[in-house]
Amino acid sequence: MTPLHAPEAIVVRSYLGPGDERSLADDVLDGLTRPFKELPPKHFYDARGGELFDRISELPEYYPTRAERAILEARAADVAGDAAELVELGSGTATKTRLLLRAMADAGTLRRYVPIDVTEGLLRASAEELVCELPGLRVHGIVGDFERHLGHVPAPGPGRRIVALLGGTIGNFPPGSRRRFLRRMAALLRPGRDRLLLGTDLVKDPVVLEAAYNDAEGVTAEFNRNVLRVVNRELCADFDVDAFDHVAFYDREREWIEMRLRATRRMDARVAALGLDVAFAAREEMRTEISAKFTPARLHADLAAAGLRAVEVMTDPDRRFALSLSERSRSQRTAQP
Numbered sequence: 001m002t003p004l005h006a007p008e009a010i011v012v013r014s015y016l017g018p019g020d021e022r023s024l025a026d027d028v029l030d031g032l033t034r035p036f037k038e039l040p041p042k043h044f045y046d047a048r049g050g051e052l053f054d055r056i057s058e059l060p061e062y063y064p065t066r067a068e069r070a071i072l073e074a075r076a077a078d079v080a081g082d083a084a085e086l087v088e089l090g091s092g093t094a095t096k097t098r099l100l101l102r103a104m105a106d107a108g109t110l111r112r113y114v115p116i117d118v119t120e121g122l123l124r125a126s127a128e129e130l131v132c133e134l135p136g137l138r139v140h141g142i143v144g145d146f147e148r149h150l151g152h153v154p155a156p157g158p159g160r161r162i163v164a165l166l167g168g169t170i171g172n173f174p175p176g177s178r179r180r181f182l183r184r185m186a187a188l189l190r191p192g193r194d195r196l197l198l199g200t201d202l203v204k205d206p207v208v209l210e211a212a213y214n215d216a217e218g219v220t221a222e223f224n225r226n227v228l229r230v231v232n233r234e235l236c237a238d239f240d241v242d243a244f245d246h247v248a249f250y251d252r253e254r255e256w257i258e259m260r261l262r263a264t265r266r267m268d269a270r271v272a273a274l275g276l277d278v279a280f281a282a283r284e285e286m287r288t289e290i291s292a293k294f295t296p297a298r299l300h301a302d303l304a305a306a307g308l309r310a311v312e313v314m315t316d317p318d319r320r321f322a323l324s325l326s327e328r329s330r331s332q333r334t335a336q337p
């Protein structure tokens with residue numbers, strides 16, 4: 001049987017190589033030799049970490065995924081209606097993406113989907129499904145790290161492009177890096193035509209925020225500890241994973257959730273691949289994630305600092321989460337990716 005879609009409908013390019021274990025190695029070397037130890041959150045997401053995150057997104061306490069989906073369900077046509085191309089950073093299982101691509105298909109403007117994700121299997125599987133579901137769609141997949149491989153996003157085609165960073169992932173960046181990264185995303189947009197679609201979790205009652213990161217089932221705790229399993233496997237380390245407690249709290253001053261791992265006792269660990277010995281004092285904490293929460297003022301200030309201007313900010317009925325659509329302001333210059 002001939003496939004319904006053209007065989008060349010899917011192109012997948014991988015930019016991951018030996019350098020990627022090195023990126024973990026460099027991050028671990030930096031992070032574990034700091035006076036206040038720290039590991040960047042992007043290393044949570046191996047296959048197990050991805051599954052744990054999917055489970056988190058279904059927890060009763062973890063509202064962001066549901067709130068964002070509710071906005072997309074109500075507003076997909078307004079968001080993506082007349083766009084030709086969707087570039088998505090960290091596409092994962094592409095469930096929310098479907099709503100956008102369908103709206104573009106319904107409007108008759110859909111041409112291309114450009115997902116960027118570190119997990120090649122997920123990316124290929126969702127590309128196959130999408131080209132079957134949406135006749136005429138072309139997928140240009142980029143297997144890579146969106147912090148390092150944005151330069152491989154192909155030049156935009158005719159029609160409007162939307163660059164999407166959903167889920168509140170922008171909150172993982174500390175304030176200065178956040179603006180730098182927004183600027184690099186802005187560089188993928190043509191002024192006056194293309195748009196950035198950004199998901200941001202909103203400042204709210206700290207009780208609600210802290211519950212979302214301290215679920216009763218302990219899935220977030222397992223997700224948090226998973227970064228140590230990744231380091232053990234990839235860098236031949238010997239962390240006693242279960243000897244670390246999950247800690248998550250809302251920092252009211254900085255307006256972000258901070259996750260940490262706390263050593264339950266004095267501990268020595270060896271990271272053999274780095275020839276590194278690490279000592280933890282009893283109750284010493286290591287930071288594993290920040291997840292910034294936004295006020296409308298902070299969102300607009302960060303966008304403006306990146307040469308962007310919001311044309312629309314949509315929230316769910318409970319105002320827990322915001323999806324914003326922004327344009328590049330013509331006057332400002334932006335950095336190259």
Ligand code: AVJ
Nearest residue numbers: 056167168169172213220291
């Ligand atoms: C995927 C980064 C948006 O910050 O809420 C969920 C990750 N960490 N529970 C978030 C996460 C703990 C999530 N993001």
